[in-house]
Amino acid sequence: MENNPTQTFFDKLARCIDEKKLIKLTISSQRNKSSDLQSIIITLTNLKRGFRLNFVYRHTTKDITKNYEFDEGIGIIRKALTEDFYNADLFSNDENVRLATNPAGKVKISSQEPTLQPVTEFHHDHIKSRLINTTGNIYLRELDIINANWEVRREMSDKFRQINRYIELIEPEIKDLTLPDNYHVVDMGSGKGYLTFALYDYLANRLKNTPEMIGVEFREDLVNVCNAIAGKSKFDHLKFISGTIEKADLNRIDILIALHACDTATDDAIYRGITSGASLIVCAPCCHKQIRKEMNVTSELQNVVRYGILKERQAEIITDTIRAMILEANGYRTKVFEFISTEHTPKNVMIVGRKTSKENPDKEKIFNDIAAIRKVYGIRKHYLEELLKSNEI
Ligand SMILES: C[S@@+](CC[C@H](N)C(=O)[O-])C[C@H]1O[C@@H](n2cnc3c(N)ncnc32)[C@H](O)[C@@H]1O
Structure with a gap:
């Protein structure tokens, strides 16, 4: 490659350190096989x-x-x-570079396309304190988010950030609620339980509350795994049940969570929240197929849904706008905001409704406004609206 491979390597290393493009450098292959030092791993860290x-x-x-x-x-x-x-072995945002020396002292350098995710954030010691502790945290370890030394695994750092962000967002909403001591929380479509465990941990161990929490999930394998982790974590008032969002047997819901429940499963969850009079409904919708399929635009807005990806975005906006309006109509003060940067997940809209009144005096007007939106986009029905109508809420 170059005349002096060692110099070329160190030039590249110095450049990627300066430009903060160093992902990691691994030094390995011992010269003395009996040495106790196996390898050295070098990364950039941002200290005070x-x-x-x-x-x-x-x-x-x-x-x-x-x-x-x-x-x-x-x-x-x-x-x-x-x-x-x-x-x-140098891994940078731009390339992977290997400097290899053979026992006779011949040095070679080679380079290939980068294989690791570029660094966007460096570990630092003055990071604001996270709401979720890692030390001694059994569920994070069981879910492979942290390693045996209670450190966040590099490949799970987005997930860990997402969990913390979610607790950060939900914290002020919950702190402001007036709830009975053993209030009931349900997580609809709890999946692997990442966020269910984090929320229970936060409520029980940070806020010192005594909630009864249930994760509803139709995949029995996940339910079993999650119940085992809850047991190991000694989360005595958290259980996971196998069932559907629509039919799960829940006698009370004070706080309802539904994160990334697919398509109309989010509507089913909101419906359960509204009909149970939940004080807080938090959902991060997933795909928006129902409205996408329904859209049949014949007006001057035709071109707005001409391109597939943009039609998808329109479907998302309409579905979630109508969900938020329905929550408002049912006495929920509702916010819609970005949950986490799109850099970390494309499913990043969160809808939060707080029950402030039994019913909104403008309910009828809101449903008329919803009908007007549907008309413009040629949508015969919105799944959540239909659910509520057919059950006369
Ligand atoms: C995309 S995952 C999200 C999991 C979790 N809430 C999270 O955000 O990490 C959606 C989960 O909801 C479950 N699910 C979807 N529809 C459901 C339904 N109608 N009843 C029960 N579970 C459902 C799926 O099996 C899946 O585990």
Whole structure:
């Protein structure tokens, strides 16, 4: 590749450190096979005093972590490659580069397209305190979000961020509610339970509340796994039941959560919340097939639904607008906002309704407005509206 492979490698390393494009550098292949030090993994870390190189020294039975200033760290890397190891694998946002030395001292450099996710956020020690603790957190470990050392796995950091963000958003809503001591929370379509566990943990261990919480999920395998994790976590008032959102046997709902429940399952969940008089309904809708299929635009808005992806977005906007309006009509003060950046998940709209009155005096007008929207888009029915109508709420 180049005349002096070692120099080329260190130039590339210095550049990607400067440009904050270093994902990780792994130094491996011991020169002395009996050495206890197996490898060194180097990443960038953002400390209060500035960016540093974070070294994890992997020994046979333990890891030792140290932070160094760039120049000092690069010096240590040079020394490690001359004295202790044969190979260095550099993963940057732009490329993967390998510097390999053979026992005879011949050095080669090679490069390939990047294979790791680019770094968008660096670990730092002054990150605002997370609402979810990782140390000693059994459910996060069982769900593989953290490792045996209670650290968030790199590949699960988006999920962990999403969980924290969700608790951050829901915190003020719940703190303001007036609820009985053993209020009932239900998570509709709880799936693997990531958010169910986090919410229970927050309510029981942070707020010191004593809620009764149920996760409803039709996949029995997930229900069994989640009940086992709840047991291990000693979450005594959290259980998962196998059933459908529509029919699950729930005698009371004070707070209803439905995150990413597919298509009309979100409507079924909202319907259960409204008809139970839940104080808080929180949902993050998923796909919007029902309205997409219904849309039959013949007006001057035809072109707005001409392109597939844009039609999908229109369907999403209409479905969720009508859901929010229906909540308003039923006495819920409703907000719709972005849940988490689209960088982390495309399913990022959250609808939160807080029961403020038994019924909205403008209910009829709201349903007329909904009918007007449907007419413009040639939509015969909105699933949630139909559910409520057929059950005369
Ligand atoms: C996309 S996952 C979301 C899981 C979880 N709420 C989350 O946000 O991580 C949707 C889950 O809802 C479940 N589900 C969908 N429709 C359902 C229904 N009508 N009744 C019960 N569970 C349902 C699916 O089996 C799936 O596990």
